[in-house]
Amino acid sequence: MNLELRHLKVVCAIAETGSVTKAASALGLAQPALTAQLQRIERTLGGPLFERDRRGARPTALGELVLARARVLLPAMKGLQDEAARLAGTGTTLSRYRFGGVNSPLIGRLVHRLAADQPHAQISTYASWYVDELAQMVLGGRLDYALAGVCGDATPSAEFGLTWRAIAIDAIFVVLPEAHPLAAVDEVSLAMLRDEQWAVAPGDGCFGDCFAAACARAGFTPRKMYETDVRGCLDLVDAGEAVALAQATFRPFSGLVTRPLADAPLRWRLLLGWHPDAPAARIADRVLGHAVAAYTDSLHRNPDYLAWLARNPAFGPQQMAAA
Structure with missing residues (x-):
């Protein structure tokens, strides 16, 4: 070292x-x-x-x-x-912005907002399945910011010395085929899914200790899981072979629906991370503001989730809350 x-x-x-x-x-x-x-x-x-x-x-x-x-x-x-x-003269801007994301639902809208605010800046993105990989790249100066998420009250590893701030707290919904018997239910209890098979993407996500604990509280152990990429997960759901978890802001394609899990047993905290000694730290609050606004933009295209948030105010944008 x-x-x-x-x-x-x-x-x-x-x-x-x-x-x-x-x-x-x-x-x-x-x-x-x-x-x-x-x-x-x-x-x-x-x-x-x-x-x-x-x-x-x-x-x-x-x-x-x-x-x-x-x-x-x-x-x-x-x-x-x-x-x-x-x-x-870069106290409030950077000449380039390098973002890494883990299945981030914000990256498109964040890039759009940042490009409109600073049209001459160079913006690049990098995708990963794992928060630790992104944190290592930020620490090594290969990325400026990491867009990541953690399940429940978990926090990313402190080993890399990054500062993490919360963008939003999303509820976790279940993705079902339109023909599924539970597709017509307003809210699905986890116990109703005890006999289902599950589709899961690799890397960091809620399919881990949080999910196992939530299923245990609901009185069952989850059945078989298929691991594949995101598109593969949706194909398995569309074929009726599995159900999947997704952030509530996810907009499924034709033939699929999302439904809230009753009592919100799973939640996903969207985070922005940077190194406190890097130039990116000087304008982190400004970038965080763009990220929160990008998340809010995504809500306006999802009226059902907006209505759910009105009934569950602990979820949604977190403004400048500490992670």
Whole structure:
């Protein structure tokens, strides 16, 4: 592992708070994740940086050396970034925007809004099945922003040091063929689907612990699952061989319908992520605003979901809520 500025920030935070637990809270990380990160830093530097006991964490001689250097390097790097931003005149815009998305329903409308707002900017997109892949690319400077999602109250891994903010919370609906007996039902309980086979796309999604737990609460274990790409999932549903889960903003093609799951047992948080030390961080709030507006645009084309949101106000756009 190569030592990076974010690692120096971790060391400084532990020294300033006198505790790994307090530093984790200050940095918005889980304590085990910060402990693991400190251990990797110590292995890279060749020895322990802190003596830890009931009274907290105190720097070792090696720790004092690292802190002395960090307290020079971190302000110098911040000054460099500020001066570069002023010189380039890019304090409120970027010349290029590189987005990565995991099955993102927002990417088209977000690109459209951003291109209208900044017609001379270069905009590119990258697709992945996995949040960690996108986070690694943001950390490595190959992407500026990651559009991702997590099921329920889960959060992306803190290992990559990204800042995550919530765009919206979507309900998870079930996708059925029009001829399915439950297609005429206003809301479908998960228990009604106990005998169904399921179609699932690979990568991050609700088909995991959240889904298994929701099915268990409904009193059953899900039957066979077919894993294929998104189009393959819809083909399986259209053929009557399976049902599928989808974000409520999904607009199915002819022959398929979406129905709400009663009591909303599954929810999907749409997130925007960026690295706090990257130039993208300076205008992240502006990009987040475009993302929320793009999500809102998608709602206007889905009157049934708008009506559902009126009855379930905990879902929908989250404005500037923290992830």
